[in-house]
Amino acid sequence: MAQMNLLQAVNNALITAMDDDERVMVFGEDVGHFGGVFRATSNLQQKYGKGRCFNTPLTEQGIIGFATGLASQGSIPVAEIQFGDYIFPAFDQIVNETAKFRYRSGGQFSAGTLTIRTPYGGGIAGGHYHSQSPEAFFAHIPGMKVVIPRNPYQAKGLLLASIRDDNPVLFMEPKRLYRASVGEVPEEDYTLALGKADIVKQGSDITLLAWGAQIEIIEKAAEMAEEQGISCEIIDLQSILPWDAEAVFNSVYKTGRLLINHEAPLTGGFASEIAASVQQECFLYLEAPIARVCGLDTPYPLAHEKEYMPDHLKTFEAIKRTMDY
Numbered sequence: 001m002a003q004m005n006l007l008q009a010v011n012n013a014l015i016t017a018m019d020d021d022e023r024v025m026v027f028g029e030d031v032g033h034f035g036g037v038f039r040a041t042s043n044l045q046q047k048y049g050k051g052r053c054f055n056t057p058l059t060e061q062g063i064i065g066f067a068t069g070l071a072s073q074g075s076i077p078v079a080e081i082q083f084g085d086y087i088f089p090a091f092d093q094i095v096n097e098t099a100k101f102r103y104r105s106g107g108q109f110s111a112g113t114l115t116i117r118t119p120y121g122g123g124i125a126g127g128h129y130h131s132q133s134p135e136a137f138f139a140h141i142p143g144m145k146v147v148i149p150r151n152p153y154q155a156k157g158l159l160l161a162s163i164r165d166d167n168p169v170l171f172m173e174p175k176r177l178y179r180a181s182v183g184e185v186p187e188e189d190y191t192l193a194l195g196k197a198d199i200v201k202q203g204s205d206i207t208l209l210a211w212g213a214q215i216e217i218i219e220k221a222a223e224m225a226e227e228q229g230i231s232c233e234i235i236d237l238q239s240i241l242p243w244d245a246e247a248v249f250n251s252v253y254k255t256g257r258l259l260i261n262h263e264a265p266l267t268g269g270f271a272s273e274i275a276a277s278v279q280q281e282c283f284l285y286l287e288a289p290i291a292r293v294c295g296l297d298t299p300y301p302l303a304h305e306k307e308y309m310p311d312h313l314k315t316f317e318a319i320k321r322t323m324d325y
Helices: 006-020 044-048 060-072 084-098 135-139 152-164 214-226 245-255 270-285 312-324
Strands: 002-005 024-028 053-055 076-080 115-120 145-147 169-174 182-185 198-201 206-210 232-236 239-241 258-265 291-295
Touching: 002 006, 002 152, 006 024, 006 044, 006 076, 006 152, 006 169, 006 182, 024 060, 044 053, 060 076, 060 084, 084 115, 084 135, 115 152, 135 145, 135 169, 135 239, 135 258, 135 270, 145 152, 152 169, 152 182, 198 214, 206 214, 206 245, 206 312, 214 232, 214 258, 214 312, 232 245, 245 258, 245 270, 258 270, 258 312, 270 291, 291 312
Parallel strands: 024 053, 024 076, 076 115, 115 169, 145 169, 206 232, 206 258, 258 291
Antiparallel strands: 002 182, 145 239, 198 232
């Protein structure tokens, strides 16, 4: 085991994958000698050469189009979109080409070996073009997976699983945790199952559900609730496409209450999909309406970032409202 932050775990996963299979290549804006804007790809070009780690032009659409072609021809590309906010120029390539390539060719071709890495989320004073959480857009698209780690251990295991999965994967990294989240990470090769939730903490009164950086937020809220005698079960979804409905349902059967927290805006956020599924499956077990604690329906505000964020205090208040219903 080694102490790593989330960035170092991502870097270590890329090294592990590139050592294991020479078909793995990493590319994107500034990922080469510079090592990426956050240094996630540090030293990869020096170690593996410009043929396997290289800079691209500043064109997200081109990056993903190129990566999809590589994947369809047998390479294992790991393409970086420098910020999640800038993934939208590549939206058409991802949803209409990458995700549908196997289907539209009748299984003759596939872009399943493609992994797209991108940092997402706020909390770093990045303003409205460097703080968005666009995961729900891609959860709507059959043919791909969406994976979001919360700590260094997960980051390495889930990224290696994503690179080796036979489907294109959008791997979203919570940037405010890049250096803030530090933990023990095995130095050897390992993977974590995609599409499986992680029960972070057992509880009996209410289920708290989140992913990525928001797990830390609901943990803080749960601590405040525990002081008032409220037992919280905490679930990290880890993958939102596919999402582990069975684990969530089983928890709600037990607790009878559900609170979903995500940083993306409320309207159309992935919490809506979870809430609809839970009320359909668990309606007779619910003791209170499903609560959603999410970002505001505004462009991400720089000056009012703290007001925008679905923090532990908003979450704690929602826990109390749900328990008092």
